[in-house]
Amino acid sequence: MTERLPCKSEGCKATILPATAAKTGGYCMPCVQEQERRKRQAYIEEHRKTVNLYEGLTAPVEILKLKHTPRRHDPLIQYVPYPLKKETIYAALSVEEAEEMLDYALQLLAAGDLETSRDILSSLVCYRNHNIAAALSKLMECGMLHPGVLYKDAAAPIRDRLLQRLDWDDDHRNSMLLALSWIGDEQVLRRFREWRENQPSWAERLYVAPETYAREAGWELTPGGERRDLIHSLAYSIAKREQPSNSEMEGVARFLNPADSNCPWCGGKLDTLMDVDTAHPSLSYLELAEERLQIQTCVRCGCYGVIYMEYDSSGVPGWSRFNRIPDYLQDLSPEEYDGEYLAAGPLLTLSSQPHSAFYTTEWGLSQHNSQIGGHPSWVQDAEYPACPCCAKSMVFIGQLDWEDFEEYGEGIYYMFLCQEDRLTATVYQQS
Ligand SMILES: [Zn+2]
Numbered sequence: 507m508t509e510r511l512p513c514k515s516e517g518c519k520a521t522i523l524p525a526t527a528a529k530t531g532g533y534c535m536p537c538v539q540e541q542e543r544r545k546r547q548a549y550i551e552e553h554r555k556t557v558n559l560y561e562g563l564t565a566p567v568e569i570l571k572l573k574h575t576p577r578r579h580d581p582l583i584q585y586v587p588y589p590l591k592k593e594t595i596y597a598a599l600s601v602e603e604a605e606e607m608l609d610y611a612l613q614l615l616a617a618g619d620l621e622t623s624r625d626i627l628s629s630l631v632c633y634r635n636h637n638i639a640a641a642l643s644k645l646m647e648c649g650m651l652h653p654g655v656l657y658k659d660a661a662a663p664i665r666d667r668l669l670q671r672l673d674w675d676d677d678h679r680n681s682m683l684l685a686l687s688w689i690g691d692e693q694v695l696r697r698f699r700e701w702r703e704n705q706p707s708w709a710e711r712l713y714v715a716p717e718t719y720a721r722e723a724g725w726e727l728t729p730g731g732e733r734r735d736l737i738h739s740l741a742y743s744i745a746k747r748e749q750p751s752n753s754e755m756e757g758v759a760r761f762l763n764p765a766d767s768n769c770p771w772c773g774g775k776l777d778t779l780m781d782v783d784t785a786h787p788s789l790s791y792l793e794l795a796e797e798r799l800q801i802q803t804c805v806r807c808g809c810y811g812v813i814y815m816e817y818d819s820s821g822v823p824g825w826s827r828f829n830r831i832p833d834y835l836q837d838l839s840p841e842e843y844d845g846e847y848l849a850a851g852p853l854l855t856l857s858s859q860p861h862s863a864f865y866t867t868e869w870g871l872s873q874h875n876s877q878i879g880g881h882p883s884w885v886q887d888a889e890y891p892a893c894p895c896c897a898k899s900m901v902f903i904g905q906l907d908w909e910d911f912e913e914y915g916e917g918i919y920y921m922f923l924c925q926e927d928r929l930t931a932t933v934y935q936q937s
Pocket residue numbers: 513514515518519520533534535536537
């Protein structure tokens with residue numbers, strides 16, 4: 507057996523072959539690698555430059571273009587981040603500046619940079635509801651059919667081209683049905699009705715019936731063939747602040763409070779996701795008789811299926827008789843949950859001004875998604891639960907995105923209402 511030598515590093519218990527020792531000066535390989543890592547790190551720290559690419563830039567369009575420019579990671583350069591997020595800058599653009607961004611997106615599209623172009627177009631449409639109808643024929647020519655929300659303001663000729671292409675374009679039918687759903691006008695409605703009566707041959711290759719696509723755009727085709735909206739266009743963000751405030755908004759809307767009653771499934775406390783004054787503009791369109799709308803769920807069990815709550819005439823919610831325990835619900839122990847999200851509750855504030863109804867439509871963009879109203883940001887397919895009383899789809903009221911307030915949080919709780927039957931529901935999705 508060859509004699510092994512101890513590694514020279516203090517505290518290292520490894521032994522090495524004499525041949526290794528000769529090569530490394532008496533150190534084991536992990537120690538050599540660690541020394542090299544430290545040397546590299548020291549070099550980086552000594553030579554790293556701080557670069558502020560935004561220095562001197564004041565025009566929002568230039569700042570946005572820079573923000574959309576992909577940057578290769580270089581350990582020797584530390585970039586100073588711009589203090590405002592893209593969505594904030596987009597929302598504050600003038601119409602002329604938005605048009606400039608649109609032109610820029612079309613230039614990138616023509617040059618083949620579809621990804622950046624798509625990000626800019628989505629930002630214009632979602633964050634500020636900018637009308638890009640005039641650019642849609644270019645988008646179609648360049649094959650940019652996704653995301654469908656880009657097509658929501660399309661004029662009749664674009665809509666008709668999409669409808670014609672459905673017959674033959676097997677590769678893009680999914681995207682085109684989504685785009686048509688976002689258009690959702692009388693003509694689209696008529697075709698959805700026809701397809702429900704007489705299924706077109708191409709529909710066999712879809713996973714769902716053509717008219718089901720409408721739900722991705724926030725509406726459905728009723729049994730009577732009408733359009734029924736499942737969302738409301740007024741949208742107010744729910745943002746986390748640094749400090750709890752005593753402002754007047756606090757009484758108007760509260761989020762993430764432990765409820766008084768327990769979850770019959772896991773035994774832990776139920777959670778009040780939101781408790782909002784129904785006179786606030788984000789809910790006043792509902793004309794609820796109750797003073798407050800409280801939406802409760804169990805955030806532990808609610809990840810595994812729909813949880814319904816029934817509220818009484820004074821708005822007090824209670825566990826619904828319609829809840830069915832999911833077969834696959836694990837044996838949950840509420841003690842294992844730290845309830846960190848509850849600490850964020852007092853910091854969450856409803857904004858005083860509405861933002862674009864489409865603000866959170868594209869889940870993959872950089873915005874925070876928590877809001878009351880507007881379109882949901884579906885992580886997976888649209889999932890409007892059916893009311894267990896009247897069987898109608900429940901309407902979307904708001905959503906809380908765990909990523910917005912927990913460091914390692916993920917997943918979104920979506921909240922729904924059936925006003926006639928005094929029922930609320932929650933659905934959870936994550937990537
Ligand atoms: Zn060692």
